Amino acid sequence: xxxxxxxxxxxxxxxxxxxxxxxxxxxxxxxxxxxxxxxxxxxxxxxxxxxxxxxxxxxxxxxxxxxxxxxxxxxxxxxxxxxxxxxxxxxxxxxxxxxxxxxxxxxxxxxxxxxxxxxxxxxxxxxxxxxxxxxxxxxxxxxx
Numbered sequence: 001x002x003x004x005x006x007x008x009x010x011x012x013x014x015x016x017x018x019x020x021x022x023x024x025x026x027x028x029x030x031x032x033x034x035x036x037x038x039x040x041x042x043x044x045x046x047x048x049x050x051x052x053x054x055x056x057x058x059x060x061x062x063x064x065x066x067x068x069x070x071x072x073x074x075x076x077x078x079x080x081x082x083x084x085x086x087x088x089x090x091x092x093x094x095x096x097x098x099x100x101x102x103x104x105x106x107x108x109x110x111x112x113x114x115x116x117x118x119x120x121x122x123x124x125x126x127x128x129x130x131x132x133x134x135x136x137x138x139x140x141x142x143x144x
Contacts, residue, residue, distance in 0.1 A: 009101055018096045024079035025100050027072040031058070031065040043121035047114040057117070059109040 006021045034057070037043045049055050054069040074082040081087055111117050 006101070006103075018099070018101055019080070022079065022099075022101055024075055026094060027075045027079075027081070029067055029069045031067045034064045034066050036062075036064050037121070040121065040125060043117055043125070046111070047117045050111060050114045050117060057111045058107040060107050062108075 009018065012018060012021075034046075035042070037046055046057055049057060049066055056067045056069070058065050058067055072081075074087075076082045081091070109120070111120070
């Protein structure tokens with residue numbers, strides 16, 4: 001049974017389960033490590049990721065991740081696992097010790113759009129004169 005109000009983690013009694021109060025964030029996305037971009041081509045791949053629905057990229061402790069916002073097909077309406085006894089090993093290894101229960105998770109950098117990545121790339125890459133990820137600035141229109 002999922003309760004509507006979440007008590008602080010440290011106020012739970014020893015026999016209470018943290019998952020009884022959680023919205024199952026851990027079952028509503030997955031994140032895969034990606035290489036840190038160092039060239040324009042690398043940033044272009046990240047831009048491509050973000051052109052896809054429900055994908056974001058974040059940086060945490062100098063590590064880059066592709067985050068895909070998608071719900072596990074076995075998550076039940078009560079935010080419990082429908083295949084708990086046969087769940088994959090990665091789920092078995094997961095612990096609530098470091099989970100995002102508190103809702104105050106922040107990242108060092110977080111990209112939701114391809115434009116954000118292009119702006120960031122322009123800021124961090126040394127560009128040669130006239131080169132960049134964006135289209136060149138158009139010529140000014142003549143005054144009439």
